[in-house]
Amino acid sequence: MLASGSKGNSTVVASSRTRILLDAGLSCRELMKRMAVAGEDPAQLDAILITHEHQDHVHGLGVLARRLRIPVFITEPTHRAWVRMLTPRTTITYTQWLEQRKVENDKATAGPSTTLGMTSEEADSSATALLRNDKVVAGNDKVVGDESPDLTEASLESVSAEAEDEDAPTEKAAKTPLTHLPAIEFFRAGSNFSIGDIAISSFTIPHDAADPCGFVFEAEGIRIGIATDLGYIPTNVKQALRRCDVMMLESNHDLEMLRDGPYPWAVKQRVMSRVGHLSNNAAANFLADEYDGGAAYVVLAHLSESNNLPALARVSAEQALAERMNLLGNQLRLAEQSVPLEAICL
Numbered sequence: 001m002l003a004s005g006s007k008g009n010s011t012v013v014a015s016s017r018t019r020i021l022l023d024a025g026l027s028c029r030e031l032m033k034r035m036a037v038a039g040e041d042p043a044q045l046d047a048i049l050i051t052h053e054h055q056d057h058v059h060g061l062g063v064l065a066r067r068l069r070i071p072v073f074i075t076e077p078t079h080r081a082w083v084r085m086l087t088p089r090t091t092i093t094y095t096q097w098l099e100q101r102k103v104e105n106d107k108a109t110a111g112p113s114t115t116l117g118m119t120s121e122e123a124d125s126s127a128t129a130l131l132r133n134d135k136v137v138a139g140n141d142k143v144v145g146d147e148s149p150d151l152t153e154a155s156l157e158s159v160s161a162e163a164e165d166e167d168a169p170t171e172k173a174a175k176t177p178l179t180h181l182p183a184i185e186f187f188r189a190g191s192n193f194s195i196g197d198i199a200i201s202s203f204t205i206p207h208d209a210a211d212p213c214g215f216v217f218e219a220e221g222i223r224i225g226i227a228t229d230l231g232y233i234p235t236n237v238k239q240a241l242r243r244c245d246v247m248m249l250e251s252n253h254d255l256e257m258l259r260d261g262p263y264p265w266a267v268k269q270r271v272m273s274r275v276g277h278l279s280n281n282a283a284a285n286f287l288a289d290e291y292d293g294g295a296a297y298v299v300l301a302h303l304s305e306s307n308n309l310p311a312l313a314r315v316s317a318e319q320a321l322a323e324r325m326n327l328l329g330n331q332l333r334l335a336e337q338s339v340p341l342e343a344i345c346l
């Protein structure tokens with residue numbers, strides 16, 4: 001787990017022959033850094049797999065995929081939502097348009113440089129939608145990366161957006177669209193497919209994104225289940241998480257901390273909703289009542305920095321697991337936001 005939490009998520013899942021990056025929720029540069037720290041060679045990655053289009057899962061997607069020239073496995077609705085997020089809707093007055101044209105003409109005669117006027121407004125049906133200000137950048141060949149909004153916690157915990165062009169100066173010169181991917185492999189949520197020798201079962205999760213998915217990865221007799229970003233655990237997810245050797249489960253917030261915390265009420269409601277995030281309690285209830293107790297490692301993930309404490313999540317899960325940890329010594333780990341977790345090797 002290179003990173004986990006509302007400021008960015010990314011995990012490497014690998015067999016001895018295939019390496020998959022699950023989500024790319026940090027900048028390309030930061031992902032490269034984390035991989036170096038974790039002893040992962042980015043050049044060895046075979047593919048990127050995406051759970052859903054929230055910023056904390058796709059922040060570095062485009063740049064990383066282009067840099068590594070590897071395919072992106074994604075559902076079609078998620079891809080469409082991602083493209084829409086990166087495509088600013090431009091609304092300008094005629095006078096502004098004339099002015100813009102004049103600046104462009106001046107630039108064209110002055111030399112090769114780019115001027116970009118971006119006015120993007122993302123309104124959402126939800127009460128938590130964040131209206132963004134215009135971002136207009138001109139001159140000096142410097143285009144500021146447009147931090148796409150979403151309704152995740154990330155948007156409230158102010159993801160530090162690294163401009164895309166910091167990562168790829170050559171792309172800018174070639175005017176590569178932000179949405180360009182070297183190769184796309186669409187899969188249907190709920191379907192099974194494979195990447196290299198890793199068999200993947202996808203399952204839908206209840207979350208306020210276009211087509212969010214969790215996954216079970218299987219290779220060499222090992223089964224890894226990953227479910228984060230879900231408002232509750234429906235039957236299909238419970239079934240998918242059976243017989244896992246490693247189970248990564250969201251333990252997003254402590255209910256009391258969330259209630260008393262800094263988020264606006266509408267956002268608190270959204271996080272607590274059936275399409276929000278899993279609380280420590282909800283995760284613990286699953287671990288106590290439904291979990292089959294078979295995983296060598298249970299990893300708590302996507303902990304909120306504002307509404308949770310690692311100690312609270314840990315105690316809650318430990319109590320729930322108390323009677324279910326088997327004698328072989330199952331281990332409980334907490335994925336972290338700021339540093340990669342030590343690799344789990346089975």
Ligand SMILES: [Zn+2]
Binds near residue numbers: 207209229
């Ligand atoms: Zn999300």
Ligand SMILES: [Zn+2]
Binds near residue numbers: 006009054056229
């Ligand atoms: Zn998330």
